[in-house]
Amino acid sequence: EYDGDAVIRETRLTYHIFHLVFVLLIAAVPTIALNLPVGLVARLWANRRRKKALAASKVKIHARDVMLSEKIVVCIVLVPSLWCFYGLSMYFLTDMDGPTLALAIMSLPLFSYTGVVTAEAGVVDLKDIKPYLMRLFPSARRRMSALPETRRQLQADLRSFVKEIGPKLGEIYYKKDIDWEQIQADARKLGQIPPVHPSPESPAGEDGTDDAKKKDV
Structure with a gap:
């Protein structure tokens, strides 16, 4: 059967x-x-x-x-x-x-x-x-027969790479729900990401400069 x-x-x-x-x-x-x-x-x-x-x-x-x-x-x-x-x-x-x-x-x-x-x-x-x-050609048949082993090797290499590099990322690797804004804020505090300065062409008041001047006055 x-x-x-x-x-x-x-x-x-x-x-x-x-x-x-x-x-x-x-x-x-x-x-x-x-x-x-x-x-x-x-x-x-x-x-x-x-x-x-x-x-x-x-x-x-x-x-x-x-x-x-x-x-x-x-x-x-x-x-x-x-x-x-x-x-x-x-x-x-x-x-x-x-x-x-x-x-x-x-x-x-x-x-x-x-x-x-x-x-x-x-x-x-x-x-x-x-x-x-x-598959009628011997050379192509050999290449196609070797594909499953190549695929398994790539999967093993990828898993080992993730296991090696993943823990170094900390909470990004372990947590399921990630607050990217908080991660960026913490990285800026540590100096890993340069702070974003307001553009000189930005309209007045967007970066709070005018408000600060008004308070000083």
Whole structure:
């Protein structure tokens, strides 16, 4: 009799593969027809603008912000334009009646969104499958096998560091409820923290100087 967790672990890779194939099949048609042309044009245009921004700037390193901004602008313009192009193509090149044509055009945003969502799910599945694929390589398998021991060693080092340094902090380490204002006041009395002097630009009366003068008068 198998343990439930063991069964899940053994079938996880198979599930990810079938789920990846399923979502890619769903996303294939809307992604290729609606999203891929816009994505390619946006990538080419954004890369071109990025090169111009890098040539004109002395502080930008990769200009990824320029690429993102340009991609957004291009997609805002091209996505509705592509829908209009498909609508006009169906109007002039097919014999659809009015209601069918309107339904087809109104379905384009839904299909485009479906392609984006399913493609995103496919990317997540690819990332989940990557560790299993990496285990096929001996070097990666050795590194992944050494990770639990490295993690345990880091935990032990961190605990020993806290046990060594923690008691030196006094009440900050032992008390659960800490009054930080009182700790700062005590530290100022001991000279560990320099006192805060009022700024010469501060308004009169904030540091009590005018009140003291009035009392002296």
